[in-house]
Amino acid sequence: MxxxxxxxxxxxxxxxxxxxxxxxxxAALVADALRAAGLEVRTGVGGHGVVAVLDAGDGPAIGYxxxxxxxxxxxxxxxxxxxxxxxxxxxxxxxALAREQSSGRTVFFFQPAEETCEGARAMIADGALDAVPxxxxxxxxxxxxxxxxxxxxxxxxxxxxxxxxxxxLSPEEARRFEALVEGLSTVTPPTTPEGMARLxxxxxxxxxxxxxxxxxxxxxxxxAVQGWVRAWPDSRYDDIRSLLRAQAGxxxxxxxxxxxxxxxxxxxxxxxxxxxxxxxxxxxPFNGEDFGLFLERAPGxxxxxxxxxxxxxxxxxxxxxxxxxxxxxxxxxGFLRTxxxxxxxxx
Numbered sequence: 307m308x309x310x311x312x313x314x315x316x317x318x319x320x321x322x323x324x325x326x327x328x329x330x331x332x333a334a335l336v337a338d339a340l341r342a343a344g345l346e347v348r349t350g351v352g353g354h355g356v357v358a359v360l361d362a363g364d365g366p367a368i369g370y371x372x373x374x375x376x377x378x379x380x381x382x383x384x385x386x387x388x389x390x391x392x393x394x395x396x397x398x399x400x401x402a403l404a405r406e407q408s409s410g411r412t413v414f415f416f417q418p419a420e421e422t423c424e425g426a427r428a429m430i431a432d433g434a435l436d437a438v439p440x441x442x443x444x445x446x447x448x449x450x451x452x453x454x455x456x457x458x459x460x461x462x463x464x465x466x467x468x469x470x471x472x473x474x475l476s477p478e479e480a481r482r483f484e485a486l487v488e489g490l491s492t493v494t495p496p497t498t499p500e501g502m503a504r505l506x507x508x509x510x511x512x513x514x515x516x517x518x519x520x521x522x523x524x525x526x527x528x529x530a531v532q533g534w535v536r537a538w539p540d541s542r543y544d545d546i547r548s549l550l551r552a553q554a555g556x557x558x559x560x561x562x563x564x565x566x567x568x569x570x571x572x573x574x575x576x577x578x579x580x581x582x583x584x585x586x587x588x589x590x591p592f593n594g595e596d597f598g599l600f601l602e603r604a605p606g607x608x609x610x611x612x613x614x615x616x617x618x619x620x621x622x623x624x625x626x627x628x629x630x631x632x633x634x635x636x637x638x639x640g641f642l643r644t645x646x647x648x649x650x651x652x653x
Contacts, residue, residue: 309632312395312632319390325383327375327424333354333374351434355415358416360412364411366410367438369440369600369604372446373416386622388617395638415429415600423467430603435603440606444641444642445600445609448611448626449612451613453613456584456610457583458584462586464589465521465566468534468536468547468564475531483526483553487523487533490522492520517588522536564594567597573605574607580641581637
């Protein structure tokens, strides 16, 4: 596929956004493009997941994940997080490596239901990693950086998330617990370009303002509060659970906890050298990611990828610079080629 073809693929996905668990059309487009490139393709993995293997030799496999679902909004869904860009880049990388007949093996995971943090678990439970287990795994995520540039946080990544529900409350208790949960937050999302710039600067400071944080939200119902917490480091979750139990007793129920996505320092730095990526020294507090479940099975890293400095994921006016698609394919293809041709951490 040429850059124009990949941009058209991205536009086609963008025109037909599908929320978590409903990615039928997107998955079919991806599977067709990968089969046309000669990859071995399995569909329906953990829902609408697609696994494609490029087997170009012996040796360990390198994994690459792209997520396909759109953000649920009132009345439907929109691609406000850049997953359409992620998917187009993943297809482009697969086709480029197949065309080059690069040595080594690469396995591609096109994941559904990232927005609900359910897709990675479902794919893994359905055997996505079993037939060709990757020994390293990578991903990119759109970020408000100059188009085509990269950033990575060795030893950091995305925080985990702890979801809970407090039930059996009076209306006054529900208001009190809503305030208690939201009062746990030590950081607030930036709402201005200046605030985003400060956040980006803070993420570069070793041991700086984001060395530890809590970001919490709550939704109040007449007799209950549903909430979640994202925190760094992981040890903070136990303290927060203890606090909630002390306040709510057996009325608090913990619904689910997702692990942090922690980039392997060695593999993240290997990518940073190849991609000329800016190094970050903290996690981004305001997004969750279930890519951590892949990283629990194999070391690797997620790279922030610039799609324009106005391209803030999940913002209502999010719009990616389409030039990023071709630039991302070229950069990621080159990096994965180095990992497949020469397995192991670079010196």
